[in-house]
Amino acid sequence: MSAAVASPLASNAALDVARVRADFPILTREVYNKPLVYLDSAASAQKPRVVIDAESRVYEEEYANVHRGVHYLSQVATDKFEATRKRIQTFLNAGDENEIVFVRGGTEGINLVAQSWGRANLKEGDEILISELEHHANIVPWHLLAAERGLVVKGIPIHDDGQIDMEAYKGLLNERTKMVALTQMSNALGIITPAAEMIALAHDAGARVMLDGCQAVSHSTVDVQALDCDFYVFSGHKIYGPTGIGALYGKAELLEAMPPWQGGGEMIARVSLEKSTYKGVPHRFEAGTPAIAQTIALKSALDYVTDLGLDRIAEHEAMLLNYATERLNAMGGITIYGTNSAKASIVSFTMDGVHPHDIGTIVDRDGVAVRVGHHCAQPVMQRYDIAATVRASFAVYNTLEEVDALVASLQGVKEMFA
Amino acid sequence: MMDDLRDLYQEVILDHGKSPRNFRHPEDCNRMAEGDNPLCGDQLTVYLKMDRGGLVEDVAFEGRGCAISMASASMMTEMVQGRNEADARALFEKFHKLVTGDDADVNGEDDEDLDKLIVLSGVREFPMRVKCATLAWHTMTAAMDGDETVTTE
Incomplete structure (x- = not known):
């Protein structure tokens, strides 16, 4: 489904x-x-209240930086922080928690895919399909990449009732199509796209699919394995969670082959003055100190909607x-x-x-x-x-x-x- | 209906909004500029016909927008017609102060211009809407400056 x-x-x-x-x-x-x-x-x-309290509790009782301290609070904060990753894995039914990358929100997740996967995999003349329903966040990152790499961005039209024109979509797919960037639910109209069917068609044509779940995630159960999407993003603040935190799901084999997109602390294996080597996924994509309290409180939001x-x-x-x-x-x-x-x-x-x-x-x-x-x-x-x-x-x-x-x-x- | 809403949407504004004056594209215009309000996606174009001495012989506009922006554009075209450039710019300055509440004595009597524009002063209670009221005016000055597009951002 x-x-x-x-x-x-x-x-x-x-x-x-x-x-x-x-x-x-x-x-x-x-x-x-x-x-x-x-x-x-x-x-x-x-x-x-549970989300507000969870975020406050971090600052009152559990706060320290994550992933680098040997002291008690750093361990508490790290455990809680990583517990959200695990929670998002089950929430989206991803196969592995390492397929979940923390990002600031859906926008950053899509930019990450465009800049990292896109730069590594797309070349001049390749085509990206986006639908007429897309939010600017699932359009502009592809325009930026297209301008840099000489890619062609094409629009998938919709019918008058707001639904994707599937015949037109099938007609647009071809051997040059490398990415289909699609919303699961239109933020402007509320239309739910036939994502699973569109993903299967994209895969038949040899294209990957970036599914924007920012609107859909708070209104339906999402199963990224059943959908078989290659990437999926959502923002915490649209699902009753804090701002500044969201998640990118990516299939393990894709994430593992992707280069870092931002450099800094937390994402390295070893750094000398001449060169750096990088951590594995997902930490390779998480440079710098993250939104710690917000990430921890996001788990409470996901628990809240699941309980209801x-x-x-x-x-x-x-x-x-x-x-x-x-x-x-x-x-x-x-x-x-x-x-x-x-x-x-x-x-x-x-x-x-x-x-x-x-x-x-x-x-x-x-x-x-x-x-x-x-x-x-x-x-x-x-x-x-x-x-x-x-x-x-x-x-x-x-x-x-x-x-x-x-x-x-x-x-x-x-x-x-x- | 609350009082400040009534102040904002006075009859005269609704009238200009519904039937904007000088809503046309004069073929003999020699200056034009497009104005965008990225917040709402509204766009309008202001056309000017100015003589060498800077006199505004004709001013008109086209576009779509809310009642506030349409009424303000419509009233602007009525008031700017026949003025010279410096005078038109000064009028915008006065108007800007009126809608932002920047100037305490902007309600001063014996000012025919302000007597007309005062109907738009309700906007000052709605800071998000000041850009709607000033879009046409910014666009007019851009046309005078020779800029072809202007945005309220």
Whole structure:
């Protein structure tokens, strides 16, 4: 199964959203004397108490640098730090914990692959395929590499409903295709791509696949071995974890053949003034002191979503998405982008006669936080010939009442501009 | 609806936003510049027809953007028409102070320009939107400078 949303059979009991909300301290605050309605989790998710506490506890009780001290605290910090690596391995069902490289986030992970794997493996005339759904983070690193190496970057088109045009994709694959850089779930539209099928097709053509899981990872169970992707990235902050930490998964045989991409401490075997030799994977890719407390706290975030159950989370979010879609369609004058049924947790729309930025400003004063703009995905905006949309994104802690609050606020916008 | 929102979206702004004045591409323009607001992806182009002495004989714009940026661009074209370059730049300076709240006496009476532009002063309560209000003006001065693109970043 690729990035399937909820399997309706998977859960026993529905999510107790009131209990979940109590886990997130920030949700009790008000903005402009209105209850906060946070519908921007696709940009960054709020943090549960267990994550906040875990990060604080590191500084209060467990903090030292990792991997180099012989003293007690350094050992404690190192053990906890490496425990997150092991946790990410099981979370993604990677075959080995050494296939997990810590990075600052999805963006850095993709840059690592482009700069290290790409420079070592790609030559002039080679082709990279990216889809029209990609976030700039899965476009620009390939443009940088293409300019340096004379590579050709081609776009995989989407249908009007936002889904990948598979026939066009098949037509683009050829013996020069060396990399397919694909999102598992569009951050701008919420569309879930048929990643497993696309990966198999890429492999048949002899290409590698970089799967961007930044959006998908908090809405579905990910199994990198079942997907058979060559690389996978996600960011901790979108899955209720801290900022500054994310992970790159890479197949062991690929990572082992890749050169370092940043030099410094922590990644070397031996250094003299004339030359350096490097550690094995994954440490070869982790130069410098990492985000120690954030890495340790990321484990708490992964434990948190696992304990709640990703299937139950997905089911809850699907209910919110369906309800929001119905209510927005009933309003009239609303155009939703991304109408394919393979979709999770994001509704992206425009309102006739009102620019998204004006909508964002007005609903904000009602306490409703949505993202307006191009969502760092300008190619998909160009595909629909729009400059921007309003994006409401739903997470485990959102409620039907919050969807109502959004719709009520949008009614106010509509009246104001009528 | 809250008061500062009403101040921001006054009728006159909604009107200019919906039916912007001088929204066209004059064939005889001799200066132009494109303005980008990377934050929202909005783009507009300002066209100027200036004579040798720096008089703005015609000014128009095209593009898409929010009500604030469209209204500000529309009002700018109405006010800049027939002024000389230095005067137009001075007007932008005054306007900039108005929307950023930089100048305490910017609400001063007996200033016809400010009387018109004051409808946009609600923006100062919305710092994220100042760039929307000033995009057209930055683009106009870029056209006067001979720069072909300008961004609000």
